[in-house]
Amino acid sequence: MTTLLYFAAIREKVGHGQEEMKLPDHLATARDLVGWLRSRHEGYEYAFADLSAVRVAIDQAFAGFDDPIRSATEIAFFPPVTGG
Amino acid sequence: MIRLQTAPFDVGAELEKLTGGRTNIGAAVTFTGLVRDASYGRDVKRLHLEHYPGMTERALAAIEAEAAERWRLDASLIVHRYGTLLPGDPIVLVITASAHRDDAFSAAWFLIDWLKVKAPFWKREDGAEGSRWVEPQDSDEEASGRWS
Numbered sequence: 001m002t003t004l005l006y007f008a009a010i011r012e013k014v015g016h017g018q019e020e021m022k023l024p025d026h027l028a029t030a031r032d033l034v035g036w037l038r039s040r041h042e043g044y045e046y047a048f049a050d051l052s053a054v055r056v057a058i059d060q061a062f063a064g065f066d067d068p069i070r071s072a073t074e075i076a077f078f079p080p081v082t083g084g
Numbered sequence: 085m086i087r088l089q090t091a092p093f094d095v096g097a098e099l100e101k102l103t104g105g106r107t108n109i110g111a112a113v114t115f116t117g118l119v120r121d122a123s124y125g126r127d128v129k130r131l132h133l134e135h136y137p138g139m140t141e142r143a144l145a146a147i148e149a150e151a152a153e154r155w156r157l158d159a160s161l162i163v164h165r166y167g168t169l170l171p172g173d174p175i176v177l178v179i180t181a182s183a184h185r186d187d188a189f190s191a192a193w194f195l196i197d198w199l200k201v202k203a204p205f206w207k208r209e210d211g212a213e214g215s216r217w218v219e220p221q222d223s224d225e226e227a228s229g230r231w232s
Contacts, residue, residue, distance in 0.1 A: 005136070007136055008217055009206075057136070057204070060136075060138055060139035062143075062202075076136060076139070076204075078206065079206060079217065081200075081202070081203060081204050081205055081206065082205065082218045082219070082220050083164065083176070083199060083205025083207070084117055084196060084203075084224075
């Protein structure tokens with residue numbers, strides 16, 4: 001199982017902050033995962049319509065959408081950060 | 085050291101804890117970020133700080149380790165608050181301590197610049213016109229770039 005996390009505006013658009021999923025084997029990258037999620041529910045479609053406004057972290061480290069996810073236990077999606 | 089908390093912090097007490105009894109330290113720089121009552125022409129009544137528990141600590145620790153690589157630091161501290169804050173509230177504290185002031189100043193500046201673009205925090209502002217997520221500022225990205 002993989003834990004998917006959503007934060008801030010992405011969480012609001014998806015409709016929840018966390019879920020556990022068995023990801024299909026054909027999903028190799030974060031981009032594949034986004035495409036698969038978008039086909040499942042309109043909340044994901046809304047959240048991931050503009051990927052330039054989305055950042056991804058794989059196992060709590062900033063990553064790119066073309067990075068591999070097969071060995072990941074935790075994948076998070078969120079907007080560009082605004083701390084400090 | 086890294087700390088995340090909802091409670092306010094006491095700059096003087098944190099400085100004393102970090103540097104007390106360490107007479108090799110000749111310079112300590114403290115930076116305190118405060119919640120403004122206006123953000124790019126918009127009133128701010130309240131600020132909500134969300135973060136990614138787990139990754140936030142890792143990201144801040146990595147930033148702190150990077151500072152320790154680049155400058156001669158004897159101690160450093162990052163305290164970041166989350167939850168709901170009001171204008172005037174302290175939101176982030178950076179302290180750097182070194183034998184000499186140049187290292188302390190540079191490291192403190194670096195830490196706050198990098199923290200703004202490399203740690204998973206998100207701000208939402210409540211104002212007269214409703215609530216909205218804060219957009220990242222190009223100026224923050226440029227400020228972090230000066231250290232690369």
